[in-house]
Amino acid sequence: MARTGYPGRPLIDIRCRDRGGERFFATSSINAFNTLFYTLRVDAATGAAEEGETEEILPPADLETAGVLARIGELGVDFAGAILAAHSFTSRTDADLERVGLSSDAFMILYDIRYADDLRLLVDGVTGRVISQGEKASAVNAVPPSDASEAFARAQSLAGPTWLPFDSEVLLTDAGAAWTFFFITPANARVKQVDFVGSTEVVNQYTPIGRLAERAAEVRAQLGTVVVTADGFLADIEANQPGALVAGVSLDSRTREGETRTRWNATLLTAQGGVIEYAVDATVPVGSGLRIAQLATPRKDGDLTGDGHVLAEDLALFFTSLGTDYPPCDFDRDGCVTGADLAALLQEWG
Numbered sequence: 001m002a003r004t005g006y007p008g009r010p011l012i013d014i015r016c017r018d019r020g021g022e023r024f025f026a027t028s029s030i031n032a033f034n035t036l037f038y039t040l041r042v043d044a045a046t047g048a049a050e051e052g053e054t055e056e057i058l059p060p061a062d063l064e065t066a067g068v069l070a071r072i073g074e075l076g077v078d079f080a081g082a083i084l085a086a087h088s089f090t091s092r093t094d095a096d097l098e099r100v101g102l103s104s105d106a107f108m109i110l111y112d113i114r115y116a117d118d119l120r121l122l123v124d125g126v127t128g129r130v131i132s133q134g135e136k137a138s139a140v141n142a143v144p145p146s147d148a149s150e151a152f153a154r155a156q157s158l159a160g161p162t163w164l165p166f167d168s169e170v171l172l173t174d175a176g177a178a179w180t181f182f183f184i185t186p187a188n189a190r191v192k193q194v195d196f197v198g199s200t201e202v203v204n205q206y207t208p209i210g211r212l213a214e215r216a217a218e219v220r221a222q223l224g225t226v227v228v229t230a231d232g233f234l235a236d237i238e239a240n241q242p243g244a245l246v247a248g249v250s251l252d253s254r255t256r257e258g259e260t261r262t263r264w265n266a267t268l269l270t271a272q273g274g275v276i277e278y279a280v281d282a283t284v285p286v287g288s289g290l291r292i293a294q295l296a297t298p299r300k301d302g303d304l305t306g307d308g309h310v311l312a313e314d315l316a317l318f319f320t321s322l323g324t325d326y327p328p329c330d331f332d333r334d335g336c337v338t339g340a341d342l343a344a345l346l347q348e349w350g
Helices: 061-074 079-090 145-159 210-221 230-240 312-319 339-347
Strands: 011-019 022-030 036-043 049-056 097-105 108-115 120-124 130-132 164-173 176-184 191-197 200-206 245-256 259-269 275-281 291-295
Touching: 011 339, 022 061, 061 097, 061 108, 079 097, 079 108, 079 120, 079 130, 145 164, 145 176, 145 191, 145 200, 145 230, 145 245, 164 210, 176 210, 210 245, 230 245, 230 259, 230 275, 312 339
Parallel strands: none
Antiparallel strands: 011 022, 011 097, 022 036, 036 049, 097 108, 108 120, 120 130, 164 176, 164 245, 176 191, 191 200, 245 259, 259 275, 275 291
């Protein structure tokens, strides 16, 4: 229906919604110039389609969709095939599905498939192969700390000496380990993104929005207190978690009750096959500060305080941002905090 309604405009995203017992699909298509989204709402029970809307694509979303448009001709499986592969892998059904959308990561075109219970899969858009279970550490998105150190050094050389890393992730592909890094600099409020696999390297610089903007601002404000390097953190992982593989490394800073905590964090696949989150204090030399190792748990949409629950305090924080552009409460990443984001928060209540 989306393709009939918007002929010649590639379908890139389908979301399943359930509000007050009414289930419907929200679709997004894109124009060839990468400037406009075309959305459609379809009632799941009747198949009736509401009048669609047109939305402008704003940065940095334009960078993400540009990658999809550049590779959409490579698709070997359609949405239905990707969903079937995900269902077969997870033993789930359409009733469990929350969203399926095209993305271009690690120099590949992928279907990003999310279920209502927070499980997330990536499906290769060319082969239909399930290649990753979201943000958890696994055999397809984790590498030895020494490999991660080499990747950090390469990314730093591409970003330049005044840029400092604060986030990274890796995906093992047929072409090798594909890395994505985010860097910040004290000089301005921009972010530099560095991607590479094999000899292919891409560097982009842009003004962040949404959660990325908030995270970057929080870390930037504390850069003067950071004494532990990414390389030092990775060496600590190797020493204290022997045999563990690293899925991603990030530098985060949060202030609660007047106390600011700045930490290096990593998601690890342990030598025993478990998944843990490992963190050290970034403001004191390694070994002098607190180390934390805990079972990895996905963070809920709506948990704005980070306490693992969605309660009145989170709701109050949400309403301060209602109607604004690109705040941390924009859970569906559509550029504005709306009723759809409130519904996502309420689904996680408790």
